[in-house]
Amino acid sequence: MSDEKWFVEHFDSAGTAFGLRLKARLEAVQTEYQHIEMWDTDTFGYLMTIDGATMVTSRDNFLYHEMMSHPVLFSHPDPKRVVIIGGGDCGTLREVLRHPGVEQATQIDIDEMVTRLSEKYFPELCESNNDPRAELLFIDGVKWMRECDAGSIDVIIVDSTDPVGPAEGLFKADFFRDCHRVLRDGGIIVQQSESPLLHSVSIIRDLHVNMREAGFTSTQTLPFPQPCYPSGWWSCTMAGKGTDVTRFREKDAAAKPFETQYYTADIHRGALTLPPFMKKALS
Amino acid sequence: MSDEKWFVEHFDSAGTAFGLRLKARLEAVQTEYQHIEMWDTDTFGYLMTIDGATMVTSRDNFLYHEMMSHPVLFSHPDPKRVVIIGGGDCGTLREVLRHPGVEQATQIDIDEMVTRLSEKYFPELCESNNDPRAELLFIDGVKWMRECDAGSIDVIIVDSTDPVGPAEGLFKADFFRDCHRVLRDGGIIVQQSESPLLHSVSIIRDLHVNMREAGFTSTQTLPFPQPCYPSGWWSCTMAGKGTDVTRFREKDAAAKPFETQYYTADIHRGALTLPPFMKKALS
Numbered sequence: 001m002s003d004e005k006w007f008v009e010h011f012d013s014a015g016t017a018f019g020l021r022l023k024a025r026l027e028a029v030q031t032e033y034q035h036i037e038m039w040d041t042d043t044f045g046y047l048m049t050i051d052g053a054t055m056v057t058s059r060d061n062f063l064y065h066e067m068m069s070h071p072v073l074f075s076h077p078d079p080k081r082v083v084i085i086g087g088g089d090c091g092t093l094r095e096v097l098r099h100p101g102v103e104q105a106t107q108i109d110i111d112e113m114v115t116r117l118s119e120k121y122f123p124e125l126c127e128s129n130n131d132p133r134a135e136l137l138f139i140d141g142v143k144w145m146r147e148c149d150a151g152s153i154d155v156i157i158v159d160s161t162d163p164v165g166p167a168e169g170l171f172k173a174d175f176f177r178d179c180h181r182v183l184r185d186g187g188i189i190v191q192q193s194e195s196p197l198l199h200s201v202s203i204i205r206d207l208h209v210n211m212r213e214a215g216f217t218s219t220q221t222l223p224f225p226q227p228c229y230p231s232g233w234w235s236c237t238m239a240g241k242g243t244d245v246t247r248f249r250e251k252d253a254a255a256k257p258f259e260t261q262y263y264t265a266d267i268h269r270g271a272l273t274l275p276p277f278m279k280k281a282l283s
Numbered sequence: 284m285s286d287e288k289w290f291v292e293h294f295d296s297a298g299t300a301f302g303l304r305l306k307a308r309l310e311a312v313q314t315e316y317q318h319i320e321m322w323d324t325d326t327f328g329y330l331m332t333i334d335g336a337t338m339v340t341s342r343d344n345f346l347y348h349e350m351m352s353h354p355v356l357f358s359h360p361d362p363k364r365v366v367i368i369g370g371g372d373c374g375t376l377r378e379v380l381r382h383p384g385v386e387q388a389t390q391i392d393i394d395e396m397v398t399r400l401s402e403k404y405f406p407e408l409c410e411s412n413n414d415p416r417a418e419l420l421f422i423d424g425v426k427w428m429r430e431c432d433a434g435s436i437d438v439i440i441v442d443s444t445d446p447v448g449p450a451e452g453l454f455k456a457d458f459f460r461d462c463h464r465v466l467r468d469g470g471i472i473v474q475q476s477e478s479p480l481l482h483s484v485s486i487i488r489d490l491h492v493n494m495r496e497a498g499f500t501s502t503q504t505l506p507f508p509q510p511c512y513p514s515g516w517w518s519c520t521m522a523g524k525g526t527d528v529t530r531f532r533e534k535d536a537a538a539k540p541f542e543t544q545y546y547t548a549d550i551h552r553g554a555l556t557l558p559p560f561m562k563k564a565l566s
Contacts, residue, residue: 008291008300015326016510017291019300043298060480061515062560197343197510225508225516227299227480231343232515233508261560270553277345277544 007039007047009054011230014198018054020044021052024164026121030111033166038121044228046121048089050114050161050184054228054235056089058122064192065125067224067271069095070144072155072190073246074253074268075238079154082106083182085141085170087159088114096157097133098258104133108192110166112138142169145178163203166225171207174241176214180184186243189216194235195230196223200281204237208282211239220245222271224262246272290322290330294513296415298479301337301511303327309404313398316319316401316449319443321404327511329404330370332476333397333444339372341405343510347475349546350507350554351519352378355438355473356385357536357551358521358528362437365389366465368424368453370442371397374408380416387416393449395421425452428461436465440472446486454490459522469526474500476520478513479506483564487520494522494543503528504565505554507545529555 008019020041027038039047045058056064069092073079080103082096088109096105109115115136119126128134137144145156156179163171179189189211194203208219216239223251234243238245253265274282291302292542304323310321322330328341339347352375356362363386365379369373371392379388398419402409409541411417420427428439439462454474462472472494477486494513497523509517523526557565 005294007302009304010289010302010304015304015324017289017300017302017304019291019293019302021293021298021300041298197508202517223508225480225506225514227514231508231510233510259559262558264556265558266553266556267558270549270556273547273549273553275545275550276542276547 007041007049008051009049009052010056013148014195014230016230018230020047020057020228023278024182027117029113029117031111033111036113036117038117043231046119048117055161056122057228060227060260061089061091061125063226064234065091065095065226066260067222068092068190068192070253070260070263071222071236071248071268071271072157072188072238073099075187075248076155077186077249080104081153082155082157083108083153084157084159085145086161086167087157087276089118089122090115090124090129091122092123092157092159093134094128096198097128097131102133104135106135106137108137108139108141108144110138110140118253140174145175145182148182150181151184154184154187156183156187156189160192162194171203172276173210173213176211176216178244180241183241185241187241188238188243188245190236193221193235196221196233196235196278197231201279204235205282207237211237216240217242218245220272221274221278223274223278224271287304290324290332292332296405297478297513299513301513303330303511310400312396312400314394316394317563319400320398321400331400331404336444337511338444339374339405340511344372344374344408345544346507346509347517348374349543350505351440351442351473351475353536353543353546354505354519354531354551354554355440355471355521356382358473358523358531360469363387364436365438365440366391366436367440367442368428369444369450370440372401372405372408373398373412374405375440375442376417377408377411380411380414383540385416387418389418389420391392391420391422391424391427393421393423401554409556418550425458428458428465431461431465432443433464434467437470439466439470439472441472443475445477453494454486456493456496459494459499463498463524466524468524470524471521471526471528473519473521476504476518477498478520479504479516479561480514487518488565490520499523500525501528503555504557504561506557506561507554
C-alpha cells in the first residue's frame with residue numbers, strides 16, 4: 001500500500017483528499033495551457049488529471065455528464081442550438097447529441113490535447129464527435145462568447161474546471177452577461193458548481209448572485225453524486241433568461257428515446273429538491 | 284502537504300482512498316474489540332476511526348444519521364419500540380428520539396468506549412442519551428437479537444461497520460431471520476448498505492437476497508451522499524415484515540415537529556427513485 005501505487009489528490013482548500021489505486025501512468029503531456037496526465041487505475045478504468053487535479057474517470061463520469069446535459073435540455077422547451085464551454089473530453093457533447101431535436105452542438109475547449117487524449121482513452125465519450133451536428137473548436141470560449149451574435153443560442157453548458165486559474169472567469173458576472181446576451185429569450189445556461197457540502201455558502205451562493213446580476217431571472221442548483229470530485233457530492237446550477245428553471249418537460253424526460261445510467265425524470269425531480277442546509281445557505 | 288498531516292484511508296477492496304487534513308491525533312485506545320482513534324481535522328471537525336477506518340466526523344455525520352433513522356421511522360405507521368444495533372456514537376439514537384411517538388429506543392453497541400469517546404468529542408450526538416426513553420446496552424447485538432422475544436419490536440436499525448470482521452454477521456440471512464422473528468407484523472429493519480457505485484452488484488444485491496430469504500416481503504435501497512465513506516455516496520436498505528417499504532407517511536414527514544439538515548419528505552421520495560444502473564443491478 002505504498003504511495004507510489006496511488007494517485008492521491010489533496011484538495012487544499014477543502015482539506016480533503018481523494019485517491020485511486022494505480023496500475024500505471026500512461027501519458028504526461030505539457031501543453032501551452034496545462035499539464036495533462038493519463039493513468040490506468042485498478043478499479044476506475046482510465047483517469048485523466050490536469051495540473052494534478054482529477055478530471056474524469058471511465059467508471060464514474062456518467063454521473064457528471066448526464067447531469068450536466070439532460071436536466072438543462074429537458075428544462076428548455078425546444079433546444080436546437082447548444083454551446084459547450086470546456087468539456088474537451090467530449091462526454092457532455094455525446095449526451096447533448098442524444099437529443100434528436102438538437103440541430104447543432106458546438107464544443108469550445110481551449111486545449112485540443114484534452115480531446116485528442118480522450119479520443120484515445122475514452123473512445124466511448126467521443127463516439128458522437130463525427131456526428132454532422134457536432135462542431136469542435138479549440139479556442140478561447142470566453143472570447144468566443146463575447147463575440148457571438150446576440151439571441152443565437154438556446155442552451156449554454158459551462159463544463160469547466162474549478163473556479164481557480166484559467167476557469168475563474170467562467171464563474172463571474174461579466175461572462176454571464178455575455179451568455180445572457182447570446183441566449184435567445186427562454187434560453188438556459190448551466191454551470192458545474194462544485195460541492196453542496198463544501199461550497200454551498202461560498203462558490204454556489206456567489207454563482208447565484210453573479211447569474212442574477214447578469215440578468216438571469218431564475219436560478220436553481222441540482223446536487224448529484226460524483227465520487228472522484230471533492231466530497232464525492234457535486235452540483236450543477238442552471239439559470240434561465242426569462243424562464244423558470246425549476247420546471248422541466250417531465251413527460252418528454254420520462255419518454256426519452258435514449259438510455260441513461262443515472263438520469264431519469266424522477267432523478268431530475270428529486271435533484272430539484274434541496275436539503276434544508278442548502279436552502280438555508282442559498283436563501 | 285506531507286503525509287504526516289493527513290489521515291488517508293486506503294479502501295483496499297474499492298481501490299479508492301479518502302483523506303482529511305489533520306491538526307492532531309487526540310486519542311488512541313485499544314479496547315477488547317478494536318483500536319479507536321480520535322483526530323482533530325482542519326475542515327471536518329473531529330474524526331473517529333476504528334481499526335484505521337473512518338467512522339464519523341463532526342461535519343458530515345448528519346447525512347448518515349438522518350438517513351438511517353427518519354426514512355425507516357416514517358415508513359412505519361406508528362413506531363413505538365426501536366432497537367439500534369451498533370451506533371455507539373449515539374447519533375442515530377438522537378435522531379430516533381426526535382420522533383415523539385417513540386416510547387423506547389435501545390442502542391446495543393458491543394464497545395462502550397465508542398460511546399464514551401463520542402460523549403467527549405461529539406456531545407451534540409449524545410444530547411439525548413439521558414432521555415428517559417433511551418436505553419444504552421454494551422453487549423453483543425447478535426446474541427441479544429437471538430434471545431429477544433418474538434413480535435416485540437417495531438423498527439430495527441443496523442448501524443454497523445462494513446461487512447468484514449466483527450460486523451460480517453449483521454449482513455447474513457441468519458441474523459435477518461432473528462430480526463424478522465423479533466419484529467411485530469408490519470415491522471421494518473434498515474441496514475446501512477455501502478456504496479451505490481461500488482457495491483450495487485455485490486453487497487447491496489446480496490443484502491436484498493438475504494433479507495428476502497429471511498422472510499421479508501419488501502426491500503428497498505435508498506442512496507444518499509456521505510463524503511467521508513468510500514466514493515462519497517452511501518445507502519441504506521430497508522426490509523418490511525409484511526409491509527411495503529416503498530411507501531411512507533408523506534404528510535407526517537412533511538409536517539415533522541423537528542428540524543433536519545438533510546432529510547425532508549421530498550428527499551425521502553427522491554431517495555426511493557433508483558438510477559437505472561442500480562435498478563438493473565438489483566433486478
